[in-house]
Amino acid sequence: MRDLWPFVRLFWPQRIWIAGGLLCGLATMVASVGLLALSGWFLSAAAFAGLSALSAKEFNFFTPSAGVRGFAIMRTGGRYAERILSHEATLRLLAALRVWFYRALEPLAPATLQRYRSGDLLTRIVNDIDTLDNLYIRVLLPSVVALGVATLAGAFLWWLHPSLALVFWLFVLLAGLALPTFSSHLGYRVGKVMQLHSARLRTHIVEDVQGLADLKVYGAEANHRQRVLRESEALLKQQERMARISGFNNAMLTLLSGLAALVALFIAIPMTQAGHFDGAMLALIAFGILAAFESVMPLPLAWQYLGRTMESARRLLEVIRQRPAVTFNDQLDNMTPSEPSISFQQVSFTYPAGTVALQDVDLHIAAGEKVAIVGPSGSGKTTIAHLLSRFWDPRRGTITIGGCDLRHLSEVQLRDTVTLVSQKSHIFCATLRDNLLLANPQADEATLWQTLERAQLHDFVKALPEGLDTWTGEGGSRLSGGQARRLILARALLKNSPIWILDEPTEGLDTTTEQQFLHTLFANMGGKTLVLITHRTSELARMDRVCFMVDSRVEAVGSHAELIQQCERYRRFVGMSS
Numbered sequence: 100m101r102d103l104w105p106f107v108r109l110f111w112p113q114r115i116w117i118a119g120g121l122l123c124g125l126a127t128m129v130a131s132v133g134l135l136a137l138s139g140w141f142l143s144a145a146a147f148a149g150l151s152a153l154s155a156k157e158f159n160f161f162t163p164s165a166g167v168r169g170f171a172i173m174r175t176g177g178r179y180a181e182r183i184l185s186h187e188a189t190l191r192l193l194a195a196l197r198v199w200f201y202r203a204l205e206p207l208a209p210a211t212l213q214r215y216r217s218g219d220l221l222t223r224i225v226n227d228i229d230t231l232d233n234l235y236i237r238v239l240l241p242s243v244v245a246l247g248v249a250t251l252a253g254a255f256l257w258w259l260h261p262s263l264a265l266v267f268w269l270f271v272l273l274a275g276l277a278l279p280t281f282s283s284h285l286g287y288r289v290g291k292v293m294q295l296h297s298a299r300l301r302t303h304i305v306e307d308v309q310g311l312a313d314l315k316v317y318g319a320e321a322n323h324r325q326r327v328l329r330e331s332e333a334l335l336k337q338q339e340r341m342a343r344i345s346g347f348n349n350a351m352l353t354l355l356s357g358l359a360a361l362v363a364l365f366i367a368i369p370m371t372q373a374g375h376f377d378g379a380m381l382a383l384i385a386f387g388i389l390a391a392f393e394s395v396m397p398l399p400l401a402w403q404y405l406g407r408t409m410e411s412a413r414r415l416l417e418v419i420r421q422r423p424a425v426t427f428n429d430q431l432d433n434m435t436p437s438e439p440s441i442s443f444q445q446v447s448f449t450y451p452a453g454t455v456a457l458q459d460v461d462l463h464i465a466a467g468e469k470v471a472i473v474g475p476s477g478s479g480k481t482t483i484a485h486l487l488s489r490f491w492d493p494r495r496g497t498i499t500i501g502g503c504d505l506r507h508l509s510e511v512q513l514r515d516t517v518t519l520v521s522q523k524s525h526i527f528c529a530t531l532r533d534n535l536l537l538a539n540p541q542a543d544e545a546t547l548w549q550t551l552e553r554a555q556l557h558d559f560v561k562a563l564p565e566g567l568d569t570w571t572g573e574g575g576s577r578l579s580g581g582q583a584r585r586l587i588l589a590r591a592l593l594k595n596s597p598i599w600i601l602d603e604p605t606e607g608l609d610t611t612t613e614q615q616f617l618h619t620l621f622a623n624m625g626g627k628t629l630v631l632i633t634h635r636t637s638e639l640a641r642m643d644r645v646c647f648m649v650d651s652r653v654e655a656v657g658s659h660a661e662l663i664q665q666c667e668r669y670r671r672f673v674g675m676s677s
């Protein structure tokens with residue numbers, strides 16, 4: 100239950116809508132009970148009155164029929180208002196929950212979120228948050244309405260005779276408390292397991308759809324289909340169990356409401372004979388009890404789904420209670436880097452999984468310098484880019500930009516100073532314009548076209564029928580590799596930060612496109628500081644210096660020519676024999 104408290108706090112801003120929904124729900128139910136009870140009494144009383152001409156003449160038809168009409172109108176109006184208010188409350192709660200969860204996710208990206216599969220995260224954001232809806236619409240609303248109706252109906256029966264109220268409350272307690280407790284006990288585990296299977300099923304499906312091309316190529320579709328089928332069958336089994344519990348609940352509820360009316364009649368009949376009230380009141384009591392039980396009907400289902408709701412709450416909290424790999428202190432924006440120089444002093448870093456990625460790295464890059472970082476695969480090059488972007492902090496040592504420790508810069512300052520372009524840079528499934536404006540939302544039309552010109556994309560975009568409003572497709576799938584790289588470069592140009600880190604920006608491009616891309620890049624560098632991480636050796640002579648990394652350490656730093664002269668390993672790395 101503790102897991103639900105953080106979510107209950109999110110309900111507070113929507114209290115007006117929630118309270119409105121609850122009040123209208125209660126009014127509707129009271130009107131329903133009143134309508135059925137009064138109608139029953141009216142018909143019976145009219146029948147009794149019709150037995151003699153005198154009593155028929157004296158019988159007041161108008162007040163009860165006005166009451167029946169009044170209750171009918173109140174029930175219809177109340178239901179309409181209740182639906183509107185509770186839908187409004189639910190949608191607002193959903194929006195608040197999604198925004199709250201997304202905000203909590205942001206500081207966890209990218210380091211901590213690597214632990215989760217994308218399908219799993221999607222399920223948490225969509226399904227688990229939807230399931231939390233149950234808390235208001237299926238638990239809170241029916242519970243409050245049932246409590247209100249049971250109190251009011253019981254008070255009325257007490258006024259008729261206390262024993263009638265006691266019988267009614269006894270059966271209400273059985274149906275509204277004992278049965279839900281029992282079914283929540285039965286449904287708790289089933290609900291939990293059901294939520295788990297449904298999350299797994301979605302994760303598998305998302306993953307399989309993403310990797311469908313590879314599954315086809317390797318003929319592994321059948322295996323993966325089996326995996327989805329197995330998960331689907333496991334989910335169906337749990338759904339079947341849940342349906343059986345629901346069926347049992349419904350049967351018990353009908354039995355208990357019938358028994359309550361029967362026992363009440365059993366007590367009330369002698370009272371009519373003793374002259375406590377007339378015979379028509381028997382219809383009012385029986386119909387009133389049956390109608391009041393309708394408010395108790397949704398309770399077992401609500402409690403039965405509580406397991407599912409709590410499992411969803413647990414899954415959401417599990418993600419957002421993770422500690423971010425880095426925390427920015429945005430109070431610290433009084434420190435400003437004096438110049439775009441970079442310094443790594445004795446920096447060591449180990450990934451949480453235990454892989455040592457950097458050891459005692461010392462590297463100093465002057466403002467405006469262009470430095471390539473090269474080395475065998477796994478030597479720690481990308482880790483340098485990630486530490487400079489503060490996706491992680493070093494375990495030991497200090498990284499400074501313009502003399503400021505990276506940990507003393509606010510996030511805004513750091514992002515304004517350093518732009519990271521990598522082969523994994525994401526192209527959003529949106530228009531070309533949206534993808535560009537991401538870097539600078541204020542950029543006007545003329546600036547966008549100038550930037551495209553600088554990135555050599557101008558002619559391509561101009562020839563498109565929809566120009567800047569052309570859709571890029573998922574991950575830029577409607578663009579060629581070279582166009583996608585240039586779009587990412589254009590985005591970096593729009594950002595115009597003084598330090599650029601490019602991690603394998605030409606990966607996957609053919610030599611001609613790569614040359615064109617690098618040409619565009621160098622033409623646009625101006626006085627920026629450039630850190631270029633690359634496997635390609637063709638451009639190294641154009642760089643001011645090269646940092647050669649081997650086994651998580653800096654092996655040598657110098658100009659390409661110097662390293663060729665001085666470092667045997669470097670010579671071998673660039674493919675030159677000594």
Ligand SMILES: Nc1ncnc2c1ncn2[C@@H]1O[C@H](COP(=O)(O)OP(=O)(O)OP(=O)(O)O)[C@@H](O)[C@H]1O
Pocket residue numbers: 213450451452454455456474475476477478479480481482483
């Ligand atoms: N997120 C991560 N979690 C755990 N280990 C990681 C992670 N990223 C990288 N590593 C490990 O850290 C080491 C350095 O990786 P890094 O990506 O920095 O190397 P690299 O030189 O850029 O390699 P490549 O040239 O293949 O891209 C490798 O052994 C790698 O397996």
